[in-house]
Amino acid sequence: MASSLLSPSFTSFLSTKKDLSLSNFSSQRCLKAVPRRIRCAVAAPQRQPSTTGSVRTAMTMTEKIMARASEKAQLSPGDNVWVNVDILMTHDVCGPGSFGIFKREFGQNAKVWDREKVVIIPDHYIFTSDERANRNVDILRDFCHEQNIKYFYDIKDLSNFKANPDYKGVCHVALAQEGHCRPGEVLLGTDSHTCTAGAFGQFATGIGNTDAGFVLGTGKLLLKVILCFTKVYDVVVTILCFFLL
Incomplete structure (x- = not known):
């Protein structure tokens, strides 16, 4: 407790x-x-044992979500557990680095753990003529084609800051609009703002390229249960x- x-x-x-005094302008x-x-x-939060249902030990929503994802009956703040990731999101900033780590550690011909649980969205390095920025987006395209990624929201620059009508825009908005934010699930993304998806009743947090590379190959990540x-x-x-x- x-x-x-x-x-x-x-x-x-x-x-x-x-007490406030009047200023010269008042x-x-x-x-x-x-x-x-x-x-x-x-x-x-104070905890009281449950008297009904299958859960006898009170847990926060985060603990319940992580308990499900780690296949544990009970979790407490500070516990380190391997969780099964429901969605991994990456974009044109961190995607190339994450893919490089994935291939280095799992092999050049390795396949991602689940092509339908990886969401890739170019949204940072777009609408630019910078060659290195465009190269990052090309790396996303090559990886998605190679891995047959189901949810790749590509962009086509139609000039004058116009894009293809089916482009989804900012990754955090697209995740929600396209149904990737679901209550009770674990969503990880290579962006510090990924935690905004927690508004949809899920556990969501940002991770680095190394963690993302590991998730791509295993679908799991070691996380610490947070204190609320x-x-x-x-x-x-x-x-x-x-x-x-």
């Missing part, structure tokens, strides 16, 4: 209201201060309301 990081009573950082008739309190504390926090803020907010005379 996780213990609270702070005492049960919330810690107040600002406990007194601060008028006595149009300035109004409205004090408001918000509490702040940081605490790990509850945050409540306690401050005094002063709102200045200016009214037209």
Whole structure:
């Protein structure tokens, strides 16, 4: 059972209201201060055993998702587990490096663990005449053709910043729009913003090229179960309301 990081009573950082004086640009008739309190504390979620259902030990949503993905009955913060990855996303920035590591470690003729669980989207190095940037996108195309990747959302530059109508755009938006963000699953991506997919009730996080290369070959990754926090803020907010005379 996780213990609270702070005492049960919330810690107040600002406990007194601060009087505001008028500035040189304010008028006595149009300035109004409205004090408001918000509490702040940081605490790990309290756990109570379940009395119904098959799960007898309470877990956070993240722990439940990772328990399913690791085929474990129970997980706690700090546990290191091998999880089965549901979706791996990469793009034109990290894709070439990830593919290189995959081929170096698993062989030049190796095949990805599941061609339908790899999503590849060029969205960073596009609409440019830079040869190295265009080469990155070409590497994605070659790899997807070689591996017969099902979900490759290619782009065709039609000049004047226009693309093919079926291009999906930014990878994080495309993941959701194309149905790759599903509740209860594990989604990993070679981009720090991958965690935004957690809004769809899944565990999503960014990883590096080395990790992505390993996932391409095995469909698994060693992850640490994170500690979840509850945050409540306690401050005094002063709102200045200016009214037209």
